[in-house]
Amino acid sequence: MSEVAMKIVNLKKHIGKKEIIKGLDFEIYPGEVFGFLGPNGAGKTTTIRMMVGLMGITEGDVLIQGKSIKTSFKDAIRHVGAIVENPEMYPFMSGWKNLKHYARMIPGITEARIKEVIALVGLEKAIHEKAGRYSLGMRQRLGIAQALLHNPSILILDEPTNGLDPSGIREIRQYIRNLAEKENVAVIVSSHLLSEMEMMCDRIGVIKNGEMITIESVKDAVGQSDMKEVFVEAEPIQDVRAYLEEQELKVKDSEGGLLFNVKRDDIPSVVKGLVEKGVQVYSIQAQRSTLEDKFLTWIGENTIE
C-alpha cells in the first residue's frame, strides 16, 4: 500500500498547561478500517476533532490526500465524511427527506447519489419512514449515509457502536467493512472495546494518555488471540506438570493448580492426554487470550468488556 489517505504528523494538542495529545505520527490507507482504541480520556475524541478541523492544532499537522487541514482546509476536508457528535436528524421527516434536505447544502449531489448511499448502508426498506421511528442503529446508518453523500475517500466515526444492541453493532460493522472493501474508503473508528475493534478493524492503534502506544495489524494478531492461558486443577499435580512439559507447553504455578499456554484448538487433546495418564481432573478453565492480556497491560483492566 503506497497510497496514503491521511497522514498525521507530530500532532499535538495543549489545553491550558495540559498536554492532551503528545505528538502522534501515523498513516491511514485507502480501503482499510483503522481503529483508535483507548480508555476513556485517552484522547481519541480530541484527535478526531483535530483531524476534521473542529478543534485547533497546537503543533504538527493532519494531511488529507496530501492537503493540510491547517493551511488548505477546504481542499483537505472535502475528502472527509465524519460523524463526531450525534448526527442531526429531523425526527418528523423521513430518512429520505432528511438526506434530500442535507443534500441541498452540498453542490452537485444527484438523486442517484442519494439512492446509492442509502443502498450502501442498507436502508432501502425503511427510507420513507419517519427518522424519529428509527432504531438507534438505523439512525446511525442514516448518519453514515449523510456523511457519505459527497463521496468522501475517508470516513471518520467516533464510537459508532455506542449504545447499540448486539444486532445493531453487527450491522454497523458489516456496512463499515463493506465501505472499506468495496468502495475503497479509508474508515477511522474509535472505541474503548477491544472485542469490537478486533472484529471491525484491519489495524488498531492503541492510544493512552495522548500517546500512541502501538499499532497492531489485526490479521497478525489473530494467531496470538488464538492462544489461551488455561488453568487446570488436577491430581497428582506433578504428573500434570510432567505431561504438559512433555508437550512442550509453557507451565506456571498457580493457586490450587497450574496455568499453561496452549492453542484453543489443542485444549481437548491435552485434556484427553491427561486423563489417559491417569490424572484426576477437577477443573479446567481457559482464561483470556494472550492478545487480550497484552492490551490489558497497555490500556488498563477496566476497559475491556
Ligand SMILES: Nc1ncnc2c1ncn2[C@@H]1O[C@H](COP(=O)(O)OP(=O)(O)OP(=O)(O)O)[C@@H](O)[C@H]1O
Ligand atoms: N476543553 C478541554 N479542556 C481541558 N481538558 C480537556 C478538554 N477536552 C478534553 N480534555 C481532556 O483531554 C483528555 C482526552 O479527552 P478525549 O475526550 O479526547 O478522550 P477520549 O479518548 O475520546 O475519551 P472518551 O472515550 O471518554 O471520549 C481527557 O483527559 C479530557 O479530560
